[in-house]
Amino acid sequence: MVELAERRLLLVHAHPDDETINNGVTMARYVAEGAHVTLITCTLGEEGEVLVPELAHLAADQTDGLGRHRIGELANAMAELGVTDHRFLGEAGKYRDTGMIYNDEGNADVPPQTRKDSFWQADLVDAANDLVPVIRELRPQVLVTYDQWGNYGHPDHIKAHRVAMYAAALAAARSYREDLGPAWDIAKIYWTAMAESPMREQLRALRDAGDTTTFEGMDPDGPLPPMITPDRLIDCVIDGEEFLDRKMNAMKAHATQITVDGPFFALSNNNGNQIWASEPYRLVKGTPAPDEDGLEHDLFAGL
């Protein structure tokens, strides 16, 4: 078993706010347990919406200052979670937020009007070469990123997945780019996920409470969108009620993106603690080491 102090976790996300939404409890828990937690964020989120009226001028089609502003939001969110090592891929602003241009099931046919400096347009090898030295420097035992569809089809999420998975393979190749540091093979790779039954439970709670707008159109007993993973495909669940407050405060730090009356908080207002205090994962590389319930409850299990 890897000693607590020696445990190193690397997370690769597309925009500021994704890390907290998907893995806030996980990050806070491992920091509290003494692991080294590193977040790589691939873009500044320049094309995001601005939910704070007084900051509307920051929008991409106005002063285009949102990306710089979200650096501060991310720093505040990381302070809430206790994460001290958070970096931008390459450097802050190197890869620009592509914008919300949905892909059907991750097909890479994003419309040509995507900006040339967008993350989606970045050369995959060049972007991976910005991550390989970080992997070889940190030598993490565990990597977390999105699935092949970026979990919900956003092109920056899909690209972050591709860069993370490709960089993990390149970093492990002894003969690849010795100038980028000694090879390092990450033992376990997980894709962050949203599990079916907790989502159905929360949808039921919301609908029972009369909320028909949050996750509009999703029926607790009907078909769910592809972003929701069937329970049988979940390998690990990180629970942490004791870290939920930190996660919710970190979500609030991303004020231009997440409002307390929006869907992310609606569930917490309606007994949604379970959904936000429980973070599911799919193990895509490494040997599973499940507990008696058939699930892992530690990303470092078996190491």
Ligand SMILES: CC(=O)N[C@H]1[C@@H](O[C@@H]2[C@H](O)[C@H](O)[C@@H](O)[C@H](O)[C@H]2O)O[C@H](CO)[C@@H](O)[C@@H]1O
């Ligand atoms: C969670 C996440 O990935 N957020 C992205 C996403 O934001 C969405 C986008 O602004 C869309 O226009 C809104 O309707 C939706 O509510 C938002 O979640 O895409 C942004 C632009 O690429 C990105 O900055 C943001 O971080």
Ligand SMILES: [Zn+2]
């Ligand atoms: Zn995102």
